[in-house]
Amino acid sequence: MASTELLAPAPLDESWRGYLRSAIGCVSLDERPRRMKVFLTGASGFVGSNLLERLLRDGHPVRALVRRRGAAGGGSELGNLEIVEGDILSPGLASKVDGCEAVVNLVGIIYESRNQTFEAIHHLGTKNLVVAAREVGVRRFVQMSALGARPNNATTYHRSKFAAEQEVRSSRIPWVILRPSLIFGPGSAFLQQMIDVARRVPLVRPVAGTGEYRFRPIHVKDVVECFAQSLSNPEATEKTIDLVGAEEVTLNQITDEIASCLNIRKTPVHVPMPLMRLAAAAFSIVPVKPPVTSVQLQMLEEGSTADPAPMKRIFRIEPTGFREGLKHQLD
Numbered sequence: 166m167a168s169t170e171l172l173a174p175a176p177l178d179e180s181w182r183g184y185l186r187s188a189i190g191c192v193s194l195d196e197r198p199r200r201m202k203v204f205l206t207g208a209s210g211f212v213g214s215n216l217l218e219r220l221l222r223d224g225h226p227v228r229a230l231v232r233r234r235g236a237a238g239g240g241s242e243l244g245n246l247e248i249v250e251g252d253i254l255s256p257g258l259a260s261k262v263d264g265c266e267a268v269v270n271l272v273g274i275i276y277e278s279r280n281q282t283f284e285a286i287h288h289l290g291t292k293n294l295v296v297a298a299r300e301v302g303v304r305r306f307v308q309m310s311a312l313g314a315r316p317n318n319a320t321t322y323h324r325s326k327f328a329a330e331q332e333v334r335s336s337r338i339p340w341v342i343l344r345p346s347l348i349f350g351p352g353s354a355f356l357q358q359m360i361d362v363a364r365r366v367p368l369v370r371p372v373a374g375t376g377e378y379r380f381r382p383i384h385v386k387d388v389v390e391c392f393a394q395s396l397s398n399p400e401a402t403e404k405t406i407d408l409v410g411a412e413e414v415t416l417n418q419i420t421d422e423i424a425s426c427l428n429i430r431k432t433p434v435h436v437p438m439p440l441m442r443l444a445a446a447a448f449s450i451v452p453v454k455p456p457v458t459s460v461q462l463q464m465l466e467e468g469s470t471a472d473p474a475p476m477k478r479i480f481r482i483e484p485t486g487f488r489e490g491l492k493h494q495l496d
């Protein structure tokens with residue numbers, strides 16, 4: 166018997182299925198995830214640490230690729246976790262992936278530094294991983310992309326995400342590509358940055374540009390649900406799916422809501438985009454982690470929203486709304 170069959174749930178008699186279905190409500194027994202060994206990249210990050218916990222709780226053995234041992238935090242107490250050190254651009258990645266049935270690639274950066282460019286990390290890193298996965302016979306490849314990924318008239322971030330998608334689509338491995346909007350929840354860098362600005366800037370609350378840019382932020386727990394299901398949900402196979410939350414909000418509404426939850430009563434002040442761009446250009450020439458980049462400003466102006474219907478249909482989820490999720494997090 167193959168090792169994967171050993172891990173598969175035992176078949177259930179139909180009467181038991183009916184009984185259990187009504188007893189546990191919404192969960193269909195036919196859709197319980199089959200356990201599979203997952204190679205997870207980006208496990209030390211915001212989304213990655215949440216997904217790692219979920220995969221282990223679901224009973225999947227996980228092999229996590231991290232750049233620094235210890236970076237993936239806890240998890241071993243939750244299940245079968247193996248840590249391997251490496252970079253997504255490392256040669257010989259196949260030996261690290263060998264023995265895994267599925268790959269989930271979450272590696273990403275939000276600003277470039279020296280040789281850590283969007284093209285290198287997103288596109289060439291994904292290409293390296295796809296080649297490794299194909300070499301060792303991986304049977305599922307789940308790729309983290311981003312809403313707005315496209316080849317033309319796009320930021321370097323979105324172009325590199327699209328190029329990475331193309332590597333996955335042409336891999337000849339059954340794939341799923343997920344494209345989230347802004348992701349929020351405990352540990353979200355974008356939310357933390359807005360909280361810091363609201364708290365630390367004296368007297369006023371700066372808001373970039375007009376603040377009328379539209380988003381559908383998605384809660385990290387909903388993102389994790391879609392990734393976990395993508396390992397085995399046949400409806401997701403060979404689909405590129407936008408991941409968005411229940412509520413469309415403008416940047417003004419996002420910052421107002423954060424201030425309200427934190428009981429901050431400062432007047433919002435709109436900083437004109439040309440001034441923001443000047444600040445971003447200045448930060449780009451000093452060797453520090455930039456608080457804002459020109460690419461981020463471009464993405465902000467573009468907004469990030471889409472129709473939630475395909476995601477809701479494929480994954481059968483009702484995503485959390487931004488206000489509801491934020492209140493829960495900050496209250």
Ligand SMILES: NC(=O)c1ccc[n+]([C@@H]2O[C@H](COP(=O)([O-])OP(=O)(O)OC[C@H]3O[C@@H](n4cnc5c(N)ncnc54)[C@H](OP(=O)(O)O)[C@@H]3O)[C@@H](O)[C@H]2O)c1
Binds near residue numbers: 233309
């Ligand atoms: N957060 C959002 O709002 C959002 C929205 C849409 C799409 N996404 C995408 O979602 C993914 C995860 O985002 P996140 O917010 O969780 O970001 P994050 O917290 O910065 O995590 C990024 C992960 O990528 C790893 N990584 C970076 N470069 C690497 C390399 N060369 N080799 C191996 N690992 C590398 C990091 O490892 P280290 O710990 O070693 O740095 C970290 O584990 C990214 O692909 C991002 O583009 C995020």
